[in-house]
Amino acid sequence: MLVVGSVSSDDLTPPIGNSVHTIGGAGLYAALGAAAVCDRPVILAGAVGRDIAVAATDCLRQRSVHPVLEAVTGPGLRFAIRYDSAWRAHYTVDGAAAEAAITYPMVSSGCPHPAAVHLCPTGPPEIQLEMATALRAEHGExxxxxATTFAARIRSDRPRVLALWSLVDVLICDVQDLLLLAQHHDLRKALEWAIQITGRRATCVTDAARGAYLISDGTVIKIPAYPSVTIDPTGAGESFAGALAAAQLAGHGLIAASAIAAxxxxxxxxSFGVARLAQADPAEIARRATALAGAASDGRGHDF
Structure with a gap:
């Protein structure tokens, strides 16, 4: 399985307490999420800040993820995220410009015959869209x-994010992202709109401690969240996405795969950063996933 994304240097500020410095990045979270449940090799192709390249490589290889990373110089891949009291993320530093180092030739040479691909947000949406277009041209349907997206990228180029959505088998975003994409303020209306856009594919809309909404075959299935104490929500969406792709590749259906991802x-x-994820116990994941799959329900019965 191939994950396309980056490893970054992150400064995270929770609603209460001091900032924490850690390695992070969408690619790192997605690759580790995939490796936690994948029964095949996982490759992470992307960019990494030169100052954290050794630490990133060590972290990935400990979980049997093969890195194909382009080291970028200068301030490079640095993000600073401040969370408000509702755990909404505010980016005070966005180092995504360094992700221009990620190109399709680099990705395809690192993994010429992938069994599945997950595309993390990498710089402007056009990079993701170009990657998806090239993958479809080379490998077909x-x-x-x-793919995942997030609010800042939707605000910068909504048409390209919508075009990306039409190319991928599964789009993963959170509720605020969906409201931006749908241009609605009402979640129920946004989900109804997403059903039409999704068509015969799938969309998964995460909603933090409220779980996730899986859209497939014209219906919405509510996937509950496992009760956790949130120390740091950074990367939860990407680890969800990586695990979802890996679980499907392992033969799980969408509902079971979504429960595993949750x-x-x-x-x-x-935990802060990838500390907890990097030590994920497959038995614990299976136990939590079994509980969640049993509680999944038809979303039409819920007040969104």
């Missing part, structure tokens, strides 16, 4: 491709 995300939030 038989290659499972998923279980992985519940581990991610229990």
């Amino acid at each position: 038989q290659l499972p491709v998923s 279980a992985v995300a519940s581990l991610t939030v229990e």
Whole structure:
């Protein structure tokens, strides 16, 4: 399985307490999320800040993830995220410009025959879109491709994010992202709109401690969240996405794969950075996923 994304240097400020410095990045979270449940090799292709390249490589290889990373110089891949009292993220430093180092030739040479691909947000949405377009041109519809997006990228170029959505098998975003994409303020209306956009593919909308909404075959299935104490929500969406793609590749259906992904995300939030995720116990993931799959329900019965 191939994950396309980056490893960054993150400064995280929770609602209460001091800032914490850690390695992070969408690619790191997605690759570790995939490795936590994957029964095949995982490759992370992307960019990494030169100052953290050794630490990132060590972290990935400890979980049997093979890194194909372009080291960028200068301030490079640095992000600073401040969380308000509702755990909404505010980016005070966004170092995504350094992700221009990620190109399709680099990715395809690092993993020429992927079994599945997950595309993390990498710089402007056009990079993700170009990557998805190239993957479809080379591998056709038989290659499972998923992607994530987030609010800053939607605000910068909503049309390209919508175009990306039409190319991938599964799009993963959170509730605020969906409201921006749908241009609605009402979640129920946004989900109804997303059903039409999704068509025969799938969309998963995460909603923190409230769980996730899985859209597939014209319906919305509510996937509950596993009860966790949130220490740091950074990367939960990407670890969810990586685990979802890996679980599907392992043969799980969408509902079971979403429950596995939610279980992985519940581990991610229990520590700063990737500390908890990097030590994920497959038995604990399976236990949490079983509980969540049993509680999944038809979303039409819920007041959103």
